[in-house]
Amino acid sequence: MLAAENPPTFSKTDHAYETLRRRILDGTLKPGERLRLSHIAGELGLSEMPVREALRLLHKDGLVLLNLHRSAEVARLSFQSAWEIEEVRLRLEAFACAAAAPYHDAETVKSMRWLIGELQLDLEHPVATARGNRAFHTLLMSRAPNAFLRAHIQELWDRTWQYSSASFFDFMPDRTPMLPVENNRIVDLIEQRDQKGLENYLAERLDNICMAWSRAVRRAQQAQPAAI
Structure with a gap:
């Protein structure tokens, strides 16, 4: 027994x-x-x-x-501090996404396409947009072999969630319509098994995000000088 x-x-x-x-x-x-x-x-x-x-x-x-x-x-977090954490997260995330790419299959590609479709429906709502974008990137990184890396990225995301779930897109309105475009391009490159192209695109995208964050910090300083 x-x-x-x-x-x-x-x-x-x-x-x-x-x-x-x-x-x-x-x-x-x-x-x-x-x-x-x-x-x-x-x-x-x-x-x-x-x-x-x-x-x-x-x-x-x-x-x-x-x-x-x-x-x-x-904890209170200034917009400048949020960006410093976000920059680290974004660089680790790009590495994780590239590492995960060879392990994606037709099923995960289909799931990522579905999440992008859902994201497009929520672009007028900053919090829903942030959640949808995070869900997409979580799935995108899910096949990265390094579990510690995946967990650490999520922890960094949590630390800035007060900003990335609301103020992030309020101060970066030009980034919002780009999200489904960029995410679809990433999935295209994964589907094409173009690893070098993916790595180059992720690096280019990171540069664009860094410039957008820099503009966002300046807007935040003008709007809430005491909170920066």
């Missing part, structure tokens, strides 16, 4: 971490908002210890700021 499988272990810290992380990334918890340990613990039905550990993990992720006297708040 087979032994009964043990039920999955419930981690209170993981529960607190995932709940708070989701609320920060979807905008429920705003930048600068105080995170009161006792209030969170009571709301989640937990003791303060796992919540405190969850806040430490979120601090390591760059999503929470831990102050003196054990207080905490959702």
Whole structure:
């Protein structure tokens, strides 16, 4: 007789971490908002210890700021700081996309085309556009052999999500209509098995994004000089 499988272990810290992380990334918890340990613990039905550990993990992720006297708040990120993180992410992402290209097949190509079609329907809505574009690039990188690289790119994306899910496209309106065009070109090159052409195009695209970000930072400085 087979032994009964043990039920999955419930981690209170993981529960607190995932709940708070989701609320920060979807905008429920705003930048600068105080995170009161006792209030969170009571709301989640937990003791303060796992919540405190969850806040430490979120601090390591760059999503929470831990102050003196054990207080905490959702991290604020200037547009300039967001760009510095984004530049690193974009360069790693280009490498991951190129590394993944030989491993894509007809099924993933079809899925990427579908995501591009969905993206085109949402170009008037910045947050939906950001989510659709991220979904496309996540699938694009999914066949990259280096799992650590893929995970690290997603972590960097999370750190700037407060900007990349809203302000990013508000300050870079000229980039929005280019997204489906660029994404289709990337898929074309993957489908054609043109690795060199893909690498060249990703490098060219990165240069264009860097110039657009530079313009966006200047616009942000003019609009919100105190926040840059």
